[in-house]
Amino acid sequence: MHLQSDPSGQSRKFAIIFVLGAPGAGKGTLSTHLAQKHNLLHYSVGDGLRAWMRENRSTEPAAKIQSKLDNQRFLTSEDLKPFIYQQMLDAINCDGPEMDGILIDGYLRCMEQLNSFGSWPFQDTAPLAPGSEGEVSLDIKPDLVLSLQVLKQKARERYMSRARDNNDSADKFEKRFTEYELETVPVEDEYRRRGVLVPIDVNGTKEENIEVLSKTLQESEI
Template sequence: MAGKPFVIFVLGPPASGKGTLCKRLAEDHNLYHLSAGDYLRYLINGPLAGQPDIVDAVRYGGTRGLVRGDVIVSLLIEKIKEEMSKGESAFLLDGFPRNLEQDKAFRERMRSDFDIDTPDLTISISCPKEVARARYLNRKRGDDSEDLFNKRYSDYQERDTQVVELYRKGLIEVTADGSLSIGQSYLEMVKTLSGEGAWTNLTSAAQN
């Protein structure tokens, strides 16, 4: 494994379109889309199924704070290293970090393991609660319910927004509301990214 990873945090409330936007951005610009929630769910149904403390914490809290920051960070960084060994170099961390503890633990590990400050970019997707609720309930995924949505949205407002404020100065903000389709939100995101030096350096290097 050579080089150092380029890391983009992607933040936003549940059902704001993070996953869809990240998937498209990854496909169009040769990035690795690493959804923290999806990856944890994969682990507890496979490689970590025999570790009940992590399994229970993920099932009942996921990335929203019940799993210790250092545990999540260790799992994500090992995944980044695994993918770097296969040639990946730029990562979209979808739905991470969810709180300041996770942010601090991740940055400390990145300095320790790669000698870099991270993230390179932070994207925040804003979406009104009513629009997010409608999308959440319409997708009919697993145990999705209005009560669970309300809890997740409250968690976002209480914890995730602290991370948004931490990166406010250099934040790339994307609006996903009722007047914009996901496609329009994507175009807005790419347009905003094109004005960021770190992004243009990344995409230029990928084309050479």
């Protein structure tokens, strides 16, 4: 994986990377490592949404999102767009050294989100890809999609051991794993077809998975 500025200096390259995987695959752990190594902003959609809900629980937008979560429905791109788009802008306009991109952990989760993301008008305000004569390219993102491959039993063990809240249970794991297979695997298949998906074997220890991640990305032509 190579994250570089446009050699002409006319336009800044800003990468968008998705990290997909089943519950318990280790998306957060590996995303944190990758973000630190490659100067990326790491945004966990789940963690970010939970933090926002705690701070805005009494508002109408929060009530709408909570209702969907209570009924175990996927949030649409329209629900998530304000959060993700703001994180993109924060990464692009950060006060410190320029970030090379954003790594979004836990998004996309279904084909509706994929299809909607492709039509986002973010190219108007974000220097997402260098084009000819310094113009911004309208190439549809993402630049890279990482698919974390883990056996179900291994994922279950990790999921149950981390137990973020009282709602994390074996039944919830089974439901979420089934959702991943039915809803997210088709997203991975589509990005594989587009040539931007890199599968990563994450059945080892944390240290082993980081090593496999680094080696796989070094060997990737994306």
